[in-house]
Amino acid sequence: MNPEGNGRRKLLKGALGTGILAAGAASVPHFLFPALAQGERLVPFSDDQSQSFQWNPIQPNTTHWQDTREINSYFTDNEKFYLVQHYGQPEVDNASWRLKVTGMVDNELEFSLQDLMGRNNIEQQVGFECGGNGQRLLHGLIGNANWRGVALNSILQEAGVQDGAKEIVFFGADTSNEEIRGREVEKAFARSLSIPDAMRPENMLAFEMNGEPLPHYHGKPVRLLVPGWYGVANVKWLTQIHVQNTRYMGRFMGRDYVTLKKTNVGGTERWVENSVTTMNLKSAIVRVVESGGQYRIQGFVLNDGTPLQSVEVKVDDGPWQRAEMNPRNTKYSWKLFSYNWNSPAPGEHTIVSRVTDVNGNIQITMDQVPEKVSFWEDFAQFPRKINI
Numbered sequence: 001m002n003p004e005g006n007g008r009r010k011l012l013k014g015a016l017g018t019g020i021l022a023a024g025a026a027s028v029p030h031f032l033f034p035a036l037a038q039g040e041r042l043v044p045f046s047d048d049q050s051q052s053f054q055w056n057p058i059q060p061n062t063t064h065w066q067d068t069r070e071i072n073s074y075f076t077d078n079e080k081f082y083l084v085q086h087y088g089q090p091e092v093d094n095a096s097w098r099l100k101v102t103g104m105v106d107n108e109l110e111f112s113l114q115d116l117m118g119r120n121n122i123e124q125q126v127g128f129e130c131g132g133n134g135q136r137l138l139h140g141l142i143g144n145a146n147w148r149g150v151a152l153n154s155i156l157q158e159a160g161v162q163d164g165a166k167e168i169v170f171f172g173a174d175t176s177n178e179e180i181r182g183r184e185v186e187k188a189f190a191r192s193l194s195i196p197d198a199m200r201p202e203n204m205l206a207f208e209m210n211g212e213p214l215p216h217y218h219g220k221p222v223r224l225l226v227p228g229w230y231g232v233a234n235v236k237w238l239t240q241i242h243v244q245n246t247r248y249m250g251r252f253m254g255r256d257y258v259t260l261k262k263t264n265v266g267g268t269e270r271w272v273e274n275s276v277t278t279m280n281l282k283s284a285i286v287r288v289v290e291s292g293g294q295y296r297i298q299g300f301v302l303n304d305g306t307p308l309q310s311v312e313v314k315v316d317d318g319p320w321q322r323a324e325m326n327p328r329n330t331k332y333s334w335k336l337f338s339y340n341w342n343s344p345a346p347g348e349h350t351i352v353s354r355v356t357d358v359n360g361n362i363q364i365t366m367d368q369v370p371e372k373v374s375f376w377e378d379f380a381q382f383p384r385k386i387n388i
Ligand SMILES: Nc1nc2c(c(=O)[nH]1)N[C@H]1C(S)=C(S)[C@@H](COP(=O)(O)O)O[C@H]1N2
Pocket: 081, 082, 083, 084, 085, 086, 087, 129, 130, 131, 143, 171, 172, 173, 174, 189, 217, 218, 219, 230, 231, 232, 233, 234, 235, 236, 237, 238
């Protein structure tokens, strides 16, 4: 959080009262995640750490996470979509905002919002979570939306990335004083991508979220979206794209969002640090709904976009049983699933899900997670307890 918080003046106007009615509700058959209908009830988890759900409503400069028991639609309303920003939420004026492309390019470029909106648009469903999301928050740092913008690679091609370039750095308008080696220096939020990662055709500069102009809190007027990656890659309030021939060493590449874990490195066990990049294969149960004695277990999957083979649910010591996938799921959306839990016996049960991708990777259990020091990348199976 930014104690100076120059975004404090901002009222709630941008993000509230701007539901997605136009884009969403009318056309969305609430397939597997219907809102609670008459006679339906949420079955409470008995392991519920309800304080985990005492999240703040959307407010300037606060982190906001979702009560995952309330996930009841395929797209997350803009005002429910989680919020993370490390330097507060800067004021940005859409009319005077400019995006610069600088560094090792044949043509340095500058775009206004109108310029970007006038280019070829792409639209994509992208869901993501914070690299710091986890079981302790019942996975509430999560959301799924339909975004519109321009392809990043079209901008980079127009600029002409020069030979020898190694990385592309994306700077946000938000800055803060960081104390580094005893010295206070002003730093902007920034993340970098290698040239091949940046050139992926799915990366986009998004100016629209669920049919609305990108809301203030989500990085207006334009943010980067790197589908399949943890949220930290999706730089909000984007102002500069810089091409360089060295690695970018910022706080959010090199110090935070860095997982420290024990790994086998060519036959030697070593403690290794890695920047948080693509999302690990993960599923989690978020809610159980009962209606007329019928129980349904519902949850989500997030991963790097690799197609899935199956999601399975296990009750107590029973066999893994296949869940049904929401037909709306797309490559980079979150993937919702549902499992009909027929005639559960009264009493306490443990339920858990696991996802397998087409390459045969299976979501691991907590016991299989490599020894880790950091809490980043919490993707293990998540058993829940529930009373019937
Ligand atoms: N400019 C800027 N972009 C940022 C951040 C930030 O602090 N500043 N936080 C990142 C992190 S850690 C996450 S998880 C996502 C959250 O995006 P959201 O708030 O729209 O959900 O934004 C990313 N982009």
